[in-house]
Amino acid sequence: EKLLVTGVSLKKDEARVSLADIPDRPGIAAEVFERLAEKKINVDVIVQSTGKNNLNTISFTVPAKDLKDTEESLTSLVSTWGAGEITLDDKIAIVSAVGIGMKSHAGVAAGMFKALAKAGINIHMISTSEIKISCVIDKEHGEEAMRIIHSVFELDAN
C-alpha cells in the first residue's frame, strides 16, 4: 500500500498526565475518566499499554491550563486505591505524521521513529490511528522534530 504521509502537525499547548502502577482490574479506567468528565476536562490522547503483575499505567494529555485541576481531581482517587503514582509533564509537544494508508503503518512508523532517533529525540508516548501517528516528545524538540519528519517523508517545507 503506497504510504502517503501528507503532512506533519505539532501541538505545544498540552500537558501529559500518567497514572503509573495503578490496579489493573475492571472499573479503574472508568473511575479516572468519570472524575475528568465531571470537571469537564477535555482529554486528547489516551494510551494504555499492557500491564504486568496486576498493575498498569494510563497516560493521557489535557490542555496545559487544565493540568492543576486534573491533578487535584485524581489525587484522592489514587489514595482510595492505595496504589499508583501521578506524574505530570507540561513541557511536552505532540508531533504527528498525518496521511492516508496508515493502516499498514509499520513502514511509516519506522520512518517517523527513525527520524526522531536520528535527531536524538526520545519518544515518551506513542498513539496511532488510521490517519495519524503521534509521538509525545519534549517540548524543546518540537520544531526540530517537525523539520526532520518533513525531510524524511520528503514533504515540501511549508
Add this chain to the structure above:
Amino acid sequence: EKLLVTGVSLKKDEARVSLADIPDRPGIAAEVFERLAEKKINVDVIVQSTGKNNLNTISFTVPAKDLKDTEESLTSLVSTWGAGEITLDDKIAIVSAVGIGMKSHAGVAAGMFKALAKAGINIHMISTSEIKISCVIDKEHGEEAMRIIHSVFELDAN
C-alpha cells in the same frame, strides 16, 4: 460538544504483542518497526505509555496469522538490547466506540470504560483517535462488550 457515538466495532482476528521493560532511549522504537516493516507485517494499533526508571513498554496489534513471524523477528532484537521481555496474546478482541466529536472524549471514554466495568471486563490496552476509542479485551468477552456498549450509548441493536 454533543458526543455522538454512532456505532461499535469488534475485531477478533488480531493478536497483541508487548515489548515490556525495553530501554527508553532514542532509536529503540525505530528498530522494532524497521524489523516489522522488513517482514511486511501489517501493524494496527500501536501504544506506548510513559516509562519509568529508563524502561518502557510498547504494545501493538498484528494480524493473528503474523504472530509467529513477529515474535521471531523481535526475539533477536531483545537479546541485542540485553533488556526486555516479549509477551504475546492471540486471545484478544479490539472493541471500539466510533463517532464524531470524540475530541473532548472524557465523557465518552468514561461511558465506555464504565460499560466494560459493569460487565466485569478488564481493559488490557486503550487507544484513542478523533473518531474512535478502542479497548483491547479478552476475546471471549467480545460479543458481550459489543452488547453492553450498544446499550450504554443507546444505539439501536442492529
